Amino acid sequence: MSYYKIDSLEQYFKHYNKSIREPRKFWGKIAEENFTWYQQWEKVVDFNMAEADVKWFVDAKVNIVKNAIDRHLARRGNKTAIIFEPNNPDEPALHITYNELHQRVCKMANVLRAQGIAKGDRVCIYLPMIPELAVAVLACARIGAIHSVVFAGFSAAALATRINDSDCKMVVTSDGGFRGNKTIGLKSIVDEALQSCPSVKSVLVAKRTNDEISMHADRDIWLQPLLDEASDNNVAEIMDAEDPLFILYTSGSTGKPKGMVHTTAGYMVYTAYTFKNVFNYEENDIFWCTADIGWITGHSYILYGPLLNGATTVMFEGVPSHPDFSRFWEVIEKHRVTHFYTAPTAIRALAKENIDYIQPYPLKSLKVIGSVGEPINEEAWHWYNDHVGGKRCPLVDTWWQTETGGIMISPLAFITPTKPTYASLPLPGIQPVLMDEKRNEIEGNQVTGSLCIKFPWPAIARTIWGNHQRYKDTYFSTFPGKYFTGDGALRDEVGYYRITGRVDDVVIVSGHNLGTAPIEDAINEHPAVAESAIVGFPHDIKGNALYGYIILKETGESRDRNNLANEINMMISHQIGPIAKLDKIQFVNGLPKTRSGKIMRRILRKIAEGDFSNFGDISTLLNPEIVEEIKDGRI
Numbered sequence: 001m002s003y004y005k006i007d008s009l010e011q012y013f014k015h016y017n018k019s020i021r022e023p024r025k026f027w028g029k030i031a032e033e034n035f036t037w038y039q040q041w042e043k044v045v046d047f048n049m050a051e052a053d054v055k056w057f058v059d060a061k062v063n064i065v066k067n068a069i070d071r072h073l074a075r076r077g078n079k080t081a082i083i084f085e086p087n088n089p090d091e092p093a094l095h096i097t098y099n100e101l102h103q104r105v106c107k108m109a110n111v112l113r114a115q116g117i118a119k120g121d122r123v124c125i126y127l128p129m130i131p132e133l134a135v136a137v138l139a140c141a142r143i144g145a146i147h148s149v150v151f152a153g154f155s156a157a158a159l160a161t162r163i164n165d166s167d168c169k170m171v172v173t174s175d176g177g178f179r180g181n182k183t184i185g186l187k188s189i190v191d192e193a194l195q196s197c198p199s200v201k202s203v204l205v206a207k208r209t210n211d212e213i214s215m216h217a218d219r220d221i222w223l224q225p226l227l228d229e230a231s232d233n234n235v236a237e238i239m240d241a242e243d244p245l246f247i248l249y250t251s252g253s254t255g256k257p258k259g260m261v262h263t264t265a266g267y268m269v270y271t272a273y274t275f276k277n278v279f280n281y282e283e284n285d286i287f288w289c290t291a292d293i294g295w296i297t298g299h300s301y302i303l304y305g306p307l308l309n310g311a312t313t314v315m316f317e318g319v320p321s322h323p324d325f326s327r328f329w330e331v332i333e334k335h336r337v338t339h340f341y342t343a344p345t346a347i348r349a350l351a352k353e354n355i356d357y358i359q360p361y362p363l364k365s366l367k368v369i370g371s372v373g374e375p376i377n378e379e380a381w382h383w384y385n386d387h388v389g390g391k392r393c394p395l396v397d398t399w400w401q402t403e404t405g406g407i408m409i410s411p412l413a414f415i416t417p418t419k420p421t422y423a424s425l426p427l428p429g430i431q432p433v434l435m436d437e438k439r440n441e442i443e444g445n446q447v448t449g450s451l452c453i454k455f456p457w458p459a460i461a462r463t464i465w466g467n468h469q470r471y472k473d474t475y476f477s478t479f480p481g482k483y484f485t486g487d488g489a490l491r492d493e494v495g496y497y498r499i500t501g502r503v504d505d506v507v508i509v510s511g512h513n514l515g516t517a518p519i520e521d522a523i524n525e526h527p528a529v530a531e532s533a534i535v536g537f538p539h540d541i542k543g544n545a546l547y548g549y550i551i552l553k554e555t556g557e558s559r560d561r562n563n564l565a566n567e568i569n570m571m572i573s574h575q576i577g578p579i580a581k582l583d584k585i586q587f588v589n590g591l592p593k594t595r596s597g598k599i600m601r602r603i604l605r606k607i608a609e610g611d612f613s614n615f616g617d618i619s620t621l622l623n624p625e626i627v628e629e630i631k632d633g634r635i
């Protein structure tokens with residue numbers, strides 16, 4: 001019996017039970033039957049949750065790109081692997097076959113090696129959503145270099161922090177990128193970042209916008225001429241199962257981003273398995289995930305998951321609003337997309353627009369629609385289900401995280417009955433538990449608590465780059481022995497999970513995970529600012545937006561508040577990126593603090609939400625009078 005594909009609800013329960021009772025047999029069989037290995041494992045899993053130590057397929061040898069590309073060539077060489085849909089609808093789409101992708105990745109792998117990149121080196125990839133991005137990622141993985149993709153919307157300062165944290169030896173970028181009607185000068189952002197990145201020895205530059213850029217002699221090299229010269233014969237590196245595959249940064253509750261490290265074999269097995277089952281992907285389907293490859297969703301479900309299954313995956317350079325709000329629907333029709341996977345924030349933005357943008361598009365090619373990145377509210381769920389899914393496509397609300405590598409809780413398309421706003425049931429191998437404030441596991445149904453996972457799964461991140469202690473502290477110490485997700489959840493009467501949102505200092509804005517601490521750090525650098533506190537508040541389209549409470553220094557008191565607010569947002573944009581700008585800024589004389597000096601964010605959150613009821617006990621505050629004052633000045 002094979003466990004790779006689940007065909008019915010009954011079978012789901014069977015596989016699920018098997019995966020819990022005998023995880024080693026379950027994952028061992030999946031790994032053995034569906035991938036090619038240079039060498040088999042000694043042990044399927046080895047772990048010590050208290051030490052945050054997890055290993056899968058111990059001592060196995062494998063290359064993920066051999067599995068994602070080479071393995072398919074005999075049967076699917078002429079099948080389209082990637083459909084590239086450019087930002088400008090008048091520019092022709094590209095269909096890259098598995099043969100062509102193989103050739104391009106091999107050439108790029110040879111270029112990287114010729115530039116001195118070897119197994120274990122870190123390569124930062126800062127590219128727009130163009131084929132070179134996919135090729136660079138896969139080429140790194142082919143030669144065992146650790147890719148660190150930084151979303152091309154991040155600022156120079158944010159890019160520099162990420163490059164320095166993992167001592168990247170090379171940056172792969174482009175002259176610029178197109179997004180809607182904007183052109184973004186990526187190379188100049190890289191130039192600025194590299195003023196403070198001594199580890200970077202070379203920069204490979206792809207051409208996209210043809211804008212004039214400056215090339216630094218001895219450091220910057222145009223990519224295309226190197227590729228033109230390179231051989232397409234490349235021997236992939238033999239990787240250990242636990243060799244790092246990539247680093248991807250995510251926000252934390254302290255200023256520094258966390259470089260989550262994913263390793264090779266477990267990530268490969270889990271992304272392939274979840275892609276196949278959650279989306280119920282069949283051979284000739286066309287899968288489109290609208291995320292950027294700069295986020296985990298793009299890593300796992302634009303690239304690795306689909307390619308490991310020999311699928312056709314769409315890579316879209318543009319935005320849903322350009323040239324108008326029918327772009328998504330137009331692309332679905334154009335490429336006969338069968339699977340569409342997007343974020344609630346995009347759905348809310350599109351639902352707000354005139355229905356005439358979607359109505360002319362029958363969208364009959366669609367079979368499955370999916371949601372990811374934040375809780376999907378009831379209204380958005382129904383709009384998506386009715387207008388995009390035509391009430392006939394299962395809507396899979398997939399809950400997971402950068403740290404989890406792949407989808408953890410989700411309906412399986414055509415198998416699990418869906419329920420609006422519920423991510424529903426855990427995937428095989430995933431053991432969610434809800435914990436109460438006293439750190440006890442909450443049994444039974446119709447309960448809420450902090451969501452933890454009590455057994456390792458193959459794609460769990462193994463560490464934070466350069467800081468295992470922080471990894472342990474962040475994820476394994478709140479509830480000792482368990483992985484703490486940072487999310488709260490509800491389990492309904494039949495055991496379905498609904499994710500209610502973050503329970504820590506991370507705010508999800510338009511599906512982007514933003515830590516409040518780094519934003520506060522950026523604001524506090526403004527010479528007129530003494531202190532600040534950021535909280536999230538509900539927003540119709542973005543899900544959450546940011547509300548900043550700011551205390552000015554005496555020198556700032558006389559300044560024009562609007563100018564200051566603009567300057568502060570510019571600083572945030574510069575330090576982090578425009579996605580972290582504040583929607584509302586309230587200048588205050590103080591912040592509610594406990595006697596130990598901790599800001600009481602709970603109260604600030606309530607004020608930002610406009611909910612003045614029940615602040616709870618504020619008598620323990622150092623300065624209870626400030627609460628009234630802030631409340632009265634709310635904007």
Ligand code: PRX
Pocket residue numbers: 250296297371372373374375376397398399400401402403423485486487499500501502508511512513
């Ligand atoms: O709060 C959860 C929310 O997004 C967080 C993870 O963010 P990130 O690491 O950027 O990864 C996003 C893409 C996987 C989670 O802790 N989240 C993600 N998916 C859902 C969700 N919240 C509710 N429902 C979801 N389907």
